[in-house]
Amino acid sequence: MVRNVDPGNSATCRHCGAPVKFVARAGLRQVIANVYCDGVWDRVEHYHEPCYADAGRPHGRVA
Numbered sequence: 001m002v003r004n005v006d007p008g009n010s011a012t013c014r015h016c017g018a019p020v021k022f023v024a025r026a027g028l029r030q031v032i033a034n035v036y037c038d039g040v041w042d043r044v045e046h047y048h049e050p051c052y053a054d055a056g057r058p059h060g061r062v063a
Contacts, residue, residue, distance in 0.1 A: 001032050002049060002062050011046035015055040020046050033059040 005028045011020040020030045031052040033045045
């Protein structure tokens with residue numbers, strides 16, 4: 001899922017390791033991926049939108 005970065009967000013980008021943080025007037029977006037292992041939810045991964053593309057879209061295309 002692609003969504004706007006909200007104020008107070010404390011996620012870390014899985015690809016670059018930098019915080020995914022809100023910047024006023026920047027309109028930054030993040031990719032949030034629910035990761036399943038053997039059909040069972042395991043974790044959530046956060047990416048800066050450009051980092052997700054740079055990582056080769058590890059969880060497929062997002063809308």
